[in-house]
Amino acid sequence: MRESELLEHIYRRSEGLAGASPDLVVGPGDDCAVLRQPGGGLLLLTVDQLLGGVHYKPGTPVDRVARKAVARSVSDIAAMGGEPRWALATAMLPKDYPEADELFDRMAYWASRWGCPLIGGDIGSGPGELLLTVTIGGEAHPDRGPVLRSGAKPGDRLFVSGSLGGSLQSEHHLLFEPRVALGTKLCDTLGRDLHAMIDLSDGLGRDGARLAKASGVRLVIDAERIPRRDGVTSWRNAAGDGEDYELLVAIAPGREAPEGLIEIGEAAEGSPRCEIVDSGEKIDAGEMGWDH
Ligand SMILES: [Mg+2]
Known part of the structure; x- marks a missing residue:
């Protein structure tokens, strides 16, 4: 199935979502989901994944892989006119991957640099290529609100x-x-x-x-x-x-x-x-x- 078809399916399935979560302002189909925060203000949420061999070539320096994994999600916050605030990352590492420490260090570096410190994550090991997932929470512009x-x-x-x-x-x-x-x-x-x-x-x-x-x-x-x-x-x-x-x-x-x-x-x-x-x-x- 192509990504565009799958996304259509998710959007259709989510038409009733607003009722499922009273905090949901914007569901799937935009650059970020938008949620009402308990203390006021609007939370932007986005998640994206980066797969070795698909989103970067073998041999790409670890720093650049880490940078791209974070930057893609930061870009979705930018697309709503918001400010990134925090990040979570998961990594599925190939067997015997030697650079896991550096990878997370560099993701933490770039996340901090773009204003969204890495506050947690998870790590596993699998048979395939390196797979990184980065979730970023951000804040919508206080006056304009999220730009859809x-x-x-x-x-x-x-x-x-x-x-x-x-x-x-x-x-x-x-x-x-x-x-x-x-x-x-x-x-x-x-x-x-x-x-x-x-x-x-x-x-x-x-x-x-x-x-x-x-x-x-x-x-x-x-x-x-x-x-x-x-x-x-x-x-x-x-x-x-x-x-x-x-x-x-x-x-x-x-x-x-x-x-x-x-x-x-x-x-x-x-x-x-x-x-x-x-x-x-x-x-x-x-x-x-x-x-x-
Ligand atoms: Mg986007």
Whole structure:
């Protein structure tokens, strides 16, 4: 089963979830789950896994593996405009794995560096590749609240936070800086005019389609305006390679373009999809990205 189909299944199954937990504000289908905290405020929760041989190549230094495992979950907190607060990690180690101590030390280092100290975890050993799971709890922006995928409206301007494509070749997928500071700044400066965000883990096409579906809008993106990482020659790579971990942002029209964002298109009425326009040709980009 493809990841996208499995996620659909989980979303459908969870439609009744709000009743199951009175604290649940946002269930599966966004970058984080959102829970009401007993003392007030909203808790963001996300979990992601990193598998050897799939998410990084054999021979990748332990520090970079640890960094990526933490950074992916931090990026989901950034996508809601929140601040990471704590982290939990589990590791399923291959037999006779020699670097377990260093692995956890480096995960602890990166977690602290991004403001979410590693406060616990579990470790086991199994027959397969190294498998890391990182859960991060964060706090939603106190004034803006969590920025969901579902808030985009027709007429919104669309932006990305950096160059896209070529993440594997450039090792960007191991070295990216999650956009926490930018997400917070956008919440500070735009407030409710910041309509929707998602982090681009599976590519602009696929993640754009997710935001489009959640919001019930059509995204219309100009192929020429998609910023490309050095060495990326085609917009198809920029939109489809994945693992960019930049933010895709929808902002109400009539606002100044915020610093640090590159405008790539707009949200429009119409059946929800992510459309990339190349020399007048409209391409449905929803299947272009990475499907696990
Ligand atoms: Mg995400």
